[in-house]
Amino acid sequence: MVETARSIGANTFAFFTRNPRGSRAKPEDPADSALAVAALREYGFGCLVAHGSYTMNLCTKEAEARAFAASVLEEDLRRMRLLPGNFYNFHPGSHVGQGLEAGVEQIAAALKKALSHGYPVTVLLEAMAGKGSEIGGRFEELKMIMDAVGSDALGVCLDTCHIYDAGYDIVNDLDGVLREFDAVVGLKRLKALHLNDSKNPFASHKDRHECIGKGSLGLATFQAIMNHSALKDKPMILETPNELPGYAAEISLLRSLEF
Numbered sequence: 586m587v588e589t590a591r592s593i594g595a596n597t598f599a600f601f602t603r604n605p606r607g608s609r610a611k612p613e614d615p616a617d618s619a620l621a622v623a624a625l626r627e628y629g630f631g632c633l634v635a636h637g638s639y640t641m642n643l644c645t646k647e648a649e650a651r652a653f654a655a656s657v658l659e660e661d662l663r664r665m666r667l668l669p670g671n672f673y674n675f676h677p678g679s680h681v682g683q684g685l686e687a688g689v690e691q692i693a694a695a696l697k698k699a700l701s702h703g704y705p706v707t708v709l710l711e712a713m714a715g716k717g718s719e720i721g722g723r724f725e726e727l728k729m730i731m732d733a734v735g736s737d738a739l740g741v742c743l744d745t746c747h748i749y750d751a752g753y754d755i756v757n758d759l760d761g762v763l764r765e766f767d768a769v770v771g772l773k774r775l776k777a778l779h780l781n782d783s784k785n786p787f788a789s790h791k792d793r794h795e796c797i798g799k800g801s802l803g804l805a806t807f808q809a810i811m812n813h814s815a816l817k818d819k820p821m822i823l824e825t826p827n828e829l830p831g832y833a834a835e836i837s838l839l840r841s842l843e844f
Contacts (some may be wrong), residue, residue, distance in 0.1 A: 593833035597631040597820040602661045605639050614710040618667035620646050633668065634742065634777045637644035637661055637675030643695040644678040644720065646687035655695035657710045662704045671704035672777055674742045676711050677721040677730060688720050693733035709742040709776055715752035722751045724769040740776035745810065749802055752788035752805050756806050763815055780807065782837070796825045797835045808842040
């Protein structure tokens with residue numbers, strides 16, 4: 586993965602800890618992980634942003650499925666010890682009718698248990714688009730989870746498509762959105778970004794990613810992000826509908842926007 590990322594001009598990358606649409610995980614390979622750690626250091630990479638499975642819902646209403654999701658989280662953090670000092674990002678979950686408070690309580694309980702082992706990883710809550718019963722579509726909901734967990738090992742990953750679809754107008758008021766985030770959560774908790782344009786209009790709550798500059802956010806928004814003093818030092822991960830040549834082109838495009 587390190588060599589592939591380097592081949593397209595990246596100096597960070599995301600990877601799935603297991604099947605993103607299931608629960609299976611490849612056996613750990615400590616020797617390969619050690620080679621990766623050495624290569625990351627040699628090539629001067631920044632922090633990586635691992636991603637949990639999309640099917641991991643820590644606040645589903647079925648107790649058995651919820652316990653299984655919590656065990657997946659715990660195992661993923663244990664696996665991350667082989668790449669120490671990096672990030673593990675995941676979607677907080679959907680409460681499926683239980684209510685926000687119940688969902689937050691369940692997410693926090695799973696996080697407390699998983700974090701209790703002290704593995705060398707910072708866990709990131711991903712800001713969501715707020716569709717259905719999804720938790721994390723408002724900054725206040727992310728703060729509720731953090732307060733309930735009470736750990737400095739928690740941070741936030743802001744997804745540009747998600748927060749725009751959720752109703753945070755980063756196109757016309759990026760500074761205002763960041764001030765609001767700082768007031769509610771705290772900019773010190775912002776650890777990484779997902780850079781995605783959106784196929785949908787503002788506050789649509791849809792979550793459909795588009796290639797950079799080809800959606801409702803537009804290229805000027807990404808230029809502002811690339812040059813913002815509060816953002817430019819964060820790992821930025823592309824999740825646009827692309828293959829490797831497209832990602833290479835987008836990395837080059839984004840770097841060309843820097844002043």
